[in-house]
Amino acid sequence: QVQLQESGPGLVKPSETLSLTCTVSGGSISGYYWSWIRQSPGEGLEWIGYLSNTGSTFYNPSLKSRVTISVDTSRNHFSLRLNSVTAADTAVYYCGRSNGYGDYDYWGQGTLVTVSS
Amino acid sequence: QTVVTQEPSFSVSPGGTVTLTCGLTSASVSTDNYASWYQQTPGQAPRTLIYTTNSRSSGVPDRFSGSILGNKAALTITGAQADDESDYYCALYMGSGVWVFGGGTKLTVL
Numbered sequence: 450q451v452q453l454q455e456s457g458p459g460l461v462k463p464s465e466t467l468s469l470t471c472t473v474s475g476g477s478i479s480g481y482y483w484s485w486i487r488q489s490p491g492e493g494l495e496w497i498g499y500l501s502n503t504g505s506t507f508y509n510p511s512l513k514s515r516v517t518i519s520v521d522t523s524r525n526h527f528s529l530r531l532n533s534v535t536a537a538d539t540a541v542y543y544c545g546r547s548n549g550y551g552d553y554d555y556w557g558q559g560t561l562v563t564v565s566s
Numbered sequence: 567q568t569v570v571t572q573e574p575s576f577s578v579s580p581g582g583t584v585t586l587t588c589g590l591t592s593a594s595v596s597t598d599n600y601a602s603w604y605q606q607t608p609g610q611a612p613r614t615l616i617y618t619t620n621s622r623s624s625g626v627p628d629r630f631s632g633s634i635l636g637n638k639a640a641l642t643i644t645g646a647q648a649d650d651e652s653d654y655y656c657a658l659y660m661g662s663g664v665w666v667f668g669g670g671t672k673l674t675v676l
Contacts, residue, residue, distance in 0.1 A: 493670040507663030550618050551602030556611035
């Protein structure tokens with residue numbers, strides 16, 4: 450059974466970098482699309498970006514200048530970095546596996562990241 | 567800026583049928599947008615219901631169906647049950663690897 454687990458600091462200071470890792474267990478990280486999606490408290494879902502099955506990355510245009518998604522196949526995990534965070538980046542961050550056509554079959558449980566001094 | 571629109575809220579009676587829609591402010595939704603639908607209950611990760619307009623994700627009952635209605639994507643729930651009470655989000659593929667979520671619809675079953 451594939452499982453995804455987000456990890457990283459739950460508190461980040463304004464202007465600093467948010468870094469999260471999604472560890473994939475029970476399956477290979479190869480051959481799928483790996484996404485980050487976030488949800489601000491009481492708000493809707495926001496697509497951040499994904500790493501495709503060919504290793505290409507695609508990002509939300511509104512976040513593109515601040516976000517990087519990368520993969521470490523040796524550790525079977527992928528990561529999110531979001532620079533220059535503000536309070537508006539406070540959210541639950543989810544990682545997910547999809548087929549590239551919107552069908553997410555596995556999700557992490559989500560991790561709350563709060564941006565505050 | 568492209569905005570994906572959804573009804574903020576909807577209600578349906580138990581056993582009834584409801585259709586939620588997903589549109590674009592500046593264009594019509596087509597099959598090229600690979601419309602996807604997700605169900606989310608509080609504190610939980612989303613669950614995929616429908617992808618590529620009308621394909622049901624694994625394990626999703628056939629009470630849930632997707633389509634294009636007019637210029638919007640649509641999610642139809644037939645025989646609504648109490649545990650269908652959730653938030654429903656659509657996502658549209660905008661090309662160049664970019665996806666956009668709608669603001670979500672809060673469905674009440676009463």
